[in-house]
Amino acid sequence: MKKVLIVDDAAYMRLSLKAMLERNDFEVIGLAENGIEAIDKYKMLDPDIVTMDITMPEMDGVQALTEIKKIDSNAKVVMISAMGQESIVRTAIMNGAKGFIIKPFKEESVIQSLSKI
Template structure:
């Protein structure tokens, strides 16, 4: 069972992702509402996969991705973005993201993306 850290500033999105993941055999070991919290929880929890929202307060997802990759070059981070953020998604992939999911997301797309990792 893969352990997942969910990072999103919206409580609803974190809960929605948690339900989808747990229903499909993933273990959600934590969540974070901004990039700074994500980095700290990554260090504490050592998840197998991180789902990372891009637009968040205090530190955005791309900055958090970069910092997490400095801590663990093998970190598996999947970015979650709204439509229209394609250039940011490209930047994320160049910074080491393993994939991306577009909001609003469908359960099958989330599971397909995370199962590839």
């Protein structure tokens, strides 16, 4: 069972993703609401996969991705973005993201994306 850290500033999105993943045999080991919290929880929890929202207060997802990759060059981070953020997604991929999911998303596409990692 893959261990997942979910990072999103919207509580509804964190809980929605958590329920979705748990229904599909992923273990959600942590939730974070911004990039700073994501980095701290990554160090503490050592997840197999991180789902990372791009737009968040305090530290955005691309900055958090960059910091996590400094800690663990093998970190598997999947970016979650809204439509219209394609250029940011490209930057995230260049910085080591393993994939991306576009909001609004369907459960099957999320599970498919994370299962490939």
